[in-house]
Amino acid sequence: MRACIVAIGSEMLTPFRVDTNSLLITDRLNTIGYDVRLKAVVADDVDELARVLEGALAWADLIVVTGGLGPTEDDITRDAVARVFDMPLDVDERIVERIRDRFARRGMTMPEINRRQAMVPRGATVLANPNGTAPGLWLERDQTALVLLPGPPREMTPMLESVIRERLAPKTGGRGLFRRVLKITGRAESDVDARAQPVYSKWTAQSVPISTTILAVLGQIELHLTAQAASRIEADEALEAAVRELQDALGPAVYSTDGRPLEVVVGDLLRERKLTIAVAESCTGGLLTSRLTDVPGSSEYVERGVVCYSNRAKTELADVPEALIVAHGAVSEPVARAMAEGIRWRSGTNIGIGVTGIAGPGGGTPEKPVGTVAIAVAADEEVRVRTFQFLGGRDMVKFQSAQSALNMTRVMVAKLQSGREWAERR
């Protein structure tokens, strides 16, 4: 089943905005077995939209159009469809009433221009919009179904879900594409692929075929598994087995198999074990603590973070001895270790993290170039320290440093017991 997605709106043809609705639509259509073969963004222009629709009608089983259903002259989707399908546009008075009511509930009078939103190509089915004035439309011609939805995601999303549930899914009888994502950090893409490829290459020929895509994004690798199956139950079984095989091949570098980001995985581990954490960070400048606190409920386990950019702040906030900084330099393993131990002691938490490095673009030396970062994690009687050499600009060094600190924490915390005993020590 081949699908085409069309977004209408001149603002998405400027250098400032991309169409993102199509990502959600693609995800939902894939789930019921539609393969998206073409995406287009068209200006608010009847001729141009009509041309794109004519083209897609020649091959697509489904065309989803978003946007251009507002009340103004610029909103041309209805006109283009009426022209291509050669159907007259009638004003549907029931829709006018619904729009009028919507305005009335807010104590407003419906402007006359909104009658345009009640125009329906004769023979089309109206799709209710619970969150806005513009109704959607459903039309069919030969083998092709055409769905028109409003552009704002809050209006579009629930309407898409009901079209899929009520009209599209029944046609496919549960068959579709089902996905699973493994997230991996701390290994290079080529290394992940070398280990994973012998595993996943076997799956394309099995009874429930699974295809695998490797995506490298800043600081992590994602393996996207897509199973084509007759039902969710059949897909789940094949995907569970596949995920287990990849986990065996890749080991603890796999930090998530259920979509959770790294900061949530770390937070869940801390919460389960009743452990608390504090951070002393320099080159990450607050990003590490900000990521930890992006997680709802993180105030349960994050006691404090300190961004000790100056040497004085390292000494005052994390008890790093001045002499240590003089002897080894602020960016060094002994200083990272002192930061981790100092902040843990000061804050009375179970875990302490220390990060110190050179984010760039200035500040590098031949011995310690930009991207040199020392990270220490102190937990229980153990302290682990590593020096990394990251590539890329300031943002990338900050992000990768935070990512590596979270990952070292994850690996250490996973081995720890509940933290009650520490709480008593404090």
Add this chain to the structure above:
Amino acid sequence: MRACIVAIGSEMLTPFRVDTNSLLITDRLNTIGYDVRLKAVVADDVDELARVLEGALAWADLIVVTGGLGPTEDDITRDAVARVFDMPLDVDERIVERIRDRFARRGMTMPEINRRQAMVPRGATVLANPNGTAPGLWLERDQTALVLLPGPPREMTPMLESVIRERLAPKTGGRGLFRRVLKITGRAESDVDARAQPVYSKWTAQSVPISTTILAVLGQIELHLTAQAASRIEADEALEAAVRELQDALGPAVYSTDGRPLEVVVGDLLRERKLTIAVAESCTGGLLTSRLTDVPGSSEYVERGVVCYSNRAKTELADVPEALIVAHGAVSEPVARAMAEGIRWRSGTNIGIGVTGIAGPGGGTPEKPVGTVAIAVAADEEVRVRTFQFLGGRDMVKFQSAQSALNMTRVMVAKLQSGREWAERR
């Protein structure tokens, strides 16, 4: 002049990736007077690309295609173009030599498959690729120019720049679209539009017409001015006058007219005045300090940041009296003020910021619902404190809080003199 941009690649038809090349291409084409009317993303499929190209040849003055020029069977751009233009594909031995040399320089032998990249539709002009093996191609038919460029941005960008400079700009004689962006924070979109609209509505009819678009993005409003002019000099003159008029109408809410983000504007003000800053933040969880330290060279003025998530941390790191927290609650103006003054005193900086609030989703009460945030900035003898009520999820509350804290800092610092005298006090 009407342009169409086509991106080739099945990965951009998944739920995981959008085409972003087209934003840069749109920006550059606008500058030389091309209006982008259609963007399409097509799978690695000869038939489908051929169909899209046929459609665009009927109306476009320029078609830019990115991607599908690699060496594998999946790379189908050359084949589709040869079919649509009805030109045979010849292997260009000079290109083969260049690719072979490129491999040889890295001590590698060119795989035979790379000969595919040397296939050229007969009559097409080859465009050199300084950063990769895939050359670009230039073809013309009737009124339409077709440019084929590789997909990776590092290869595509310099090739696009030279096509524009050498082939497209000469056709337009300097005429084009020229842009300026005003960034505004601390006002609602409707308020900005009410003040700006009477100003910008006059400009569409002047000799150098300027059109204005208002874009509301998280925590700020942008006004994009686009002048259509015969030359950059003419455009600059009209745009400078337009920017001045809008600044008069909108006052100090305009924080940037040259593209700088808010944290850079604040950083530049601090550096010019030789002032230093420290932050005590709670609900923003490190994000405020992280944004301040995103700016290269920020270690000159950021002395420290503390994320005092627990009450104990507020007292230990920013000297907030326990009694004050008990009397007013951790989220309150007196506590924000104490945090700003405390961190300023502790760190010996000129400026101190305190932020305390409820980021959600939990922790709200009827008196202090989720999104309640108190922000204080202490500078010189003055402390300003405000309570905000932000809408949206945890991320949005964090971002808007950091944005408002930066903006309050900007307004106060702009009025201050150089900070040398404070440095002596310390």
